[in-house]
Amino acid sequence: MAVVASGAQLRAMEDLLPQQEDLLYEEELARNPYNLKMWIRYIQARTEASPKRRYLLYERALRALPGSYKLWHAYLSERRLAVRGLRPDDVTFDSLNNTFERALVTMHKMPRIWVEYLQLLMEQRLVTRTRRTFDRALASLPITQHDRIWQLYLKFIHSSGIPVETAVRLYRRYLKLEPTHAEEYIAYLKAKGRWSEAAQKLAELLNDDTFRSLEGKSKHALWLELCDIITKHPKDVAGMRVDAILRGGIRRFTDEVGRLWTSLADYYIRRSMFEKARDVYEEGLCSVLTVHDFSLIYDAYTQFEESLLSASMEQLADDEEGGAAEEGDDGADFLLKDDGNDVDLRLARLEHLMNRRPELLSSVILRQNPHNVAEWHKRVKLFEGKPTKQILTYTEAVRTVDPDKATGKPHSLWCAFAKFYERHGDVPNARIIFQKATEARYKYVDDLAQVWCEWVEMELRHSNFKRALELVTRVLTPPPRPARMTQEEERALSVQERVYRNLKLHMLHTDLEESLGTRESTCAAYDRILELRIATPQVILNYALFLTEQKAFEDAFKVYERGIALFKYPHVKDIWSAYLVAFVERYGGKKLERARDLYEQAIKDAPAQDCKSLYLDYAKLEETHGLARHAMDIYSRALQAVPKDQRKSVIDIYVSRASDFFGIAKVREIYESAIEAEPPNDLSDNDVRELCMRYAALETKLGEIDRARAIYVHGSAVSHPDRAADFWAAWRAFEVRHGNEDTFKEMMRILRSVKVSFSHMQINSIVDAARITSRAEAEAGVAPGAGPGAKRPREGGDAMAELEAEAVAAMGLGGAGGAAPSGRTALSGFVSAGVIQQGGDKEGGAAGGKQEQRKAPAAANPEEIDLDADMDDGGGVADMDVAQKAVPAAVFGSLAGLAAKGKDGGGGAEGGGERLKKQRT
Template identity: 90%
Template sequence: MAIVASAAQMRGMEDLLPDQADLLYEEELARNPYNLKMWIRYIQARTEASPKRRHLLYERALRALPGSYKLWYAYLKERRLAVRGLRPDHAAYEALNNTYERALVSMHKMPRIWLDYLGLLVDQKLVTRTRRTFDRALASLPITQHDRIWQLYLKFIHTPGIPVETAVRLYRRYLKLEPAHAEEYVAYLKAKGHWGEAARKLAELLNDDTFRSLEGKSKHALWLELCDMVTKHPREVEGMRVDAIIRGGIRRFTDEVGRLWTSLADYYIRRSMFEKARDVYEEGLCSVITVHDFSLIYDAYTQFEESLLSASMEQLAGDEEVGPEEGDDGTDFLLRDDGNDLDLRLARLEHLMNRRPELLSSVILRQNPHNVAEWHKRVRLFDGKPTKQILTYTEAVRTVDPDKATGKPHSLWCAFAKFYERHEDVPNARIIFQKATEARYKYVDDLAQVWCEWVEMELRHSNFKRALDIVTRVLTPPVRPARMTVEEERALSVQERVYRNLKLHLMRTDLEESLGTRESTCAAYDRILELRIATPQVILNYAHFLTEQKAFEDAFKVYERGIALFKYPHVKDIWSAYLAAFVERYGGKKLERARDLYEQAIKDAPPEECKSLYLDYARLEETHGLARHAMDIYARALAAVPKDQRKSIIDIYVSRASDFFGIAKVREIYESAIEAEPPNELSDDDVRELCVRYAALETKLGEVDRARAIYVHGSAVSHPDRAADYWAAWRAFEVRHGNEDTFKEMMRILRSVKVSFSHMQINSIVDAARITSKAEAEAGIAAAGAGGAKRSREDGDAMAELEAQAVAAMGLGAAGGATGRAALSGFVSAGVIQQGGEKDGGTGAGAGGAQRKAPAAANPEEIDLDADDDEGGAADMDVAEKAVPAGVFGSLAGLAAKGKDGAGAEGDGAQAKKRRT
């Protein structure tokens, strides 16, 4: 065996000896043993050598260069690879640890060497040695490199088997370097169950205003976490002032205090301090200001009481019934306490349930103590409890600030007084009203309402004289300087300004009308007028009162004062009542005075408001005056009222004229309405309707030609597409009363009107084109200069001229084709008006059918008529002419005479064209 061992040793020694290929490296290193590059080449060249051979080379190199980081790092890396897969307790690990220790003698400033060594020790589970090595690393490395060591150190702390005390001490050291990572420490303590230390550290963080959570938690979230911690583990946090901590959070964070209150109560519940927990719940319910927090606390409180009640019931059910002891006379139960508090706990739960509406009302009032409506609701909660209602009213009137109130603060005082009144305690109600009148208010109307309620209470109890005295006292003006500015008067208290309140004055007038005399009532109304606070209704009431007293002239004087005070539209009702009362009183006895009143009313009224006045005026003339005056009033009304109201006036005008003056006056009204000039003209729709009605009237009288002339006149404002009813009525008329010629003439006029309206549309297009061409010409002048400007003007003028020619060609037959409104003056009572004038395709005007001939443009839609037959028939007929009596025309005789003149007909056609345009 010795021989075999020696042989193996000899072979190992031979492996360590250099071979022929190593002589070059050995010679070079013999000359310069400090050549790092040569050592590295030598080691790299022996990659295939045995580990011992390579380790020997590393050792030789490090002996020569002990401060080379590269050699140490490569050597340690190769040694770590050699121990991979071995057990942690293998001897190779200890050898490697020694190598690291030797390396750290010179490499103690290299964090990479420390990290590799520490990682190796962590894998070996050498707790004490690892901890001491970490401490040596932290002591050796500069502070800027500590964060790299601490990352591995904290990982080492969290490995199993590390004592918690050791970890706590290490975390405390770490937080001195990185205080922002305190949440990691708290999380570790919570994981290990050290609730006391975790709560104290969390409280310390909350007291530090400079702390910012790396996890993004707010202060409120940390407070909630602390509260949960101290309440769920009360015995672990014995040394902490839990009550003070949670109350500090409640004062500091007001958005979710309900959870903090329940946490504090839960803390006392876990410590079996149930009475203290109940006090906390009550305090929370009386301090929260949101319904959400109230719900949290109330639900937790209810659950707490129910759990106590259930526990008591279970305890009673488990106890066995024990009979009286021997010798007991049956009275000792009065001196014994058997612990049965079930009735007490049940009463507490029921009391809590009954108090919920009151507690919720308190929460809402804490949100806004000036909420008047909520105070009224709170009073209603105590129905049947007069004492609590009185206390609630007292608290309400003391709490509500009129400047901040939501609602009407005076309603609290009034409801308070009515409460005493309902309980038949009128003296106390008067005391409340007296205090209410002395309270501060924001508006005068609030104080006035209090006085009114007081007066109404006295009236309900039949104290009429007291009620009148109260209202008289409040309306007595206070003593003040003779002259005060508006700003100075507004700065006065409402008690000094209430004497001008209209509501109180109206109440006084009502009382005076019922209880006083005529003189006192008139004095009350006159006081309102003197203070200039009257309204039109006050004037009407005053006049109505005097009318009931048969003082008609005094009532009329009141109306006159009201008319002087107000303007339209407020004076409209006063005028209506005045005129109606005057006419009802005197009728036709004082007709001239009534006429003057109506004239004055019409003069002051705007056009929109004068229609009813004209109609009433005309009705007065019809009833008590002259029909001729009534017709004049209707005519004035047509000129005065707006355009949209004239149609209704004409309807009444025609109806009354037919009753009083017959058909001649009706014709005059229709003709004047249809031919009215601006600004008294009617709308086109109204004109068409009147033409149809006028034509129907003439047709009923047998005047077919006059009716046809009216239809011709109305065609000028009747667009064929928009006024189809009008053309349908004319067509039906021609079917009943016309012939083939008149029907063809109607169709020709229809085509002419279509062209006329098309011409109007084209004119607007041409105007737009001219404006555009002018703008383009000006742009050409600015861009191209004088020469280009000349060409642009020539082109623009030529284009405009061509467009004008095209329009003239299209509208040649329509320029005067549609008969204007003035053509109405040319109709006669018999015969057919010849509409075949050739000028512009238009209709010739005049009684004799005078015409002016001009070349007419070809119309592709024109009906081909046999002109030869017509002309032949006309030539063969010997028609005798006879002058028409002037009586046939009536008032139109002069116009008919003018119509015979051709120039007059041309002027009428031009006028009709102008109106259509």
């Protein structure tokens, strides 16, 4: 066996010795043993050799080049692969560890070597050696590379088997390098149950204003996290000042502090300090500023009281069961024992807490805005039936509310306070409150004036009329001041020094004087208002009405005159109306000339919108006490003075009164003047059409058929066939009832002519838009009629106008030269609205206008459709073979001559107008 063993050793030694193929590398290395590239080639060439041979090559190379990182890294990596899968206690690991130690002698500045070595030690579970190696690595490497070591170090800390104290100490060292990672340390402490250290660290972070959470947590969230720790683990954080910490957070955060208050109370509850917890709840309810925080604290407080009540009832039930067992032994001793039954007390506390909820909630709202007047009134109503609390609330309210910051009317608190005493029959105290209210500071004069009015009304309710009048007189007495004072100086005065000019107090004074004083004192009160120049039209009307009731009519008229001099339209309108009505009722027709002068003056000053009623009243005065001819003149003036939209109603009255006084001749004159009126006295088209229909209906009733037809012809010019269907229906019914075939055809011809006329108007509007567009293009530098490529975009241009211009150009506008002749519209193939008959006949129809002769025949349009001029809207009349028969002349009677004249002369708006003028006489 010895021989065999020695043979194996010899074979192993032979294997380690250089072979024939190694001679080239060996000779080169013998000449230059420090050639790194040669060593690397030599090692790479022996990839198939045994590990020992390769390790020997690495050792020889490192002996020659001990500072080569590439050789050490390759050697250690190959050695680490060799131990993969072996047990941690294998001797190979020790050899590898020694190799790493030898490598670190020269490679101690290389973090990669340290990281691989530390990973190898962590795999072997060598805690102490690994920790010391980590410390050596941190001591050897520069601080800029410590983060690579600490990442592995923290992983090592969180692995199993590491003592908590060791990990805590290491975390403390790590936070000196990276203080922003304190939240990781806190999370580790919470995971390991080190609540005291976690709370202390959180408190340090909260006190550090420069700390910024890497997890994005706000300061408030960190406070809540601290509260959860110290309240849920009070015994572990016994050394901390929990109360001071939480109160510091409450002072720091003005909102969302409900959780902090409940956490502080929960801390005392867990420590069985129930009374202290109740005090904390009460303090929180009395200090929070939001309803949300109030709800959190109130719900926790209620739950706390309910839990105490439940615990007391359970304890009482257990004591009763135990007591029943002992009562059989000695009942007398049981009766003398104090059982500690506090269920009634706890139940009363819970009930009291629930009853106080509205009051506590009101306090929260008032802490948000102590100047909320409406909330103070609500708070007083909460104490209904408790006069003492209501008085205290009113007192606190009037002391707290600042008029400059108030939401609502601060004076209402003083008035309600005084009325409270009045309702309870304590009028002297109510006067004291009102006196203090008049001396308080207000922002507006109206607030102080309202207080004085309430005081006066209280005296009136208690029949103290003399005192009420004295109060008003006192407040309206102006304080002493310089003779001349600017408006700025007057505004700078206090409210008490300016209240004497308040109109509300003066109106109250006049009411009291009218009821309690004399005529002279009342007039003096009204005159004082006029002197101060604070009067309104209502004051003038009240003053005049008072004098009228006193039978001082001329004085009342003087007051009206003063009001007219003070005010302008539209404020003077009511004064004029009352003045004129009062004057007419007083004198009627006795002073007609004076009344006429008043109406003329009123009409002269009145604007067009307000003069209609004056004209109508003026005309009514003339009808009642004057001349009907004057009334007609007034109606005629009204038609010219009132706006266009009011003229029709005036015409209705005018026609009605003319019919009553002068008959049908005057009515015809009114209708004709209204229908034929020219701007600016004309009517709207709708009004003209309606008047024509009514005028035609009147003439039809009188049997004037031709006059009625002429009126219809005249009204057709303003009657759009599509928008005035009622007019054409009325004319059609008229022709069916009173006309014949010729008159009906004439109506249909006029209808077609009107249609063409309105179409022509629409085309003219398009042409005008095209001209405006072409003018704008010329101003912008684009040639009119140029192609699309020549156009350039314009800012703010009218795209619709451009499209219309293109449409008109496509229709052939402008002729060959691109522009139409002056005064004419050159539309190819367009037929004028006026029907021009052959042989120089007159143009017919309402839209034909004046008679006009065609200067030259129009160019023939090859696409023009030959339409029969006599064809009506039904179509096909000319194409039908209808047998005709002459009507005997006796059928028409006296109208036969007129019918023949109308047939010879042609119809139309102008012909009808001529007949209308001839028949007026």
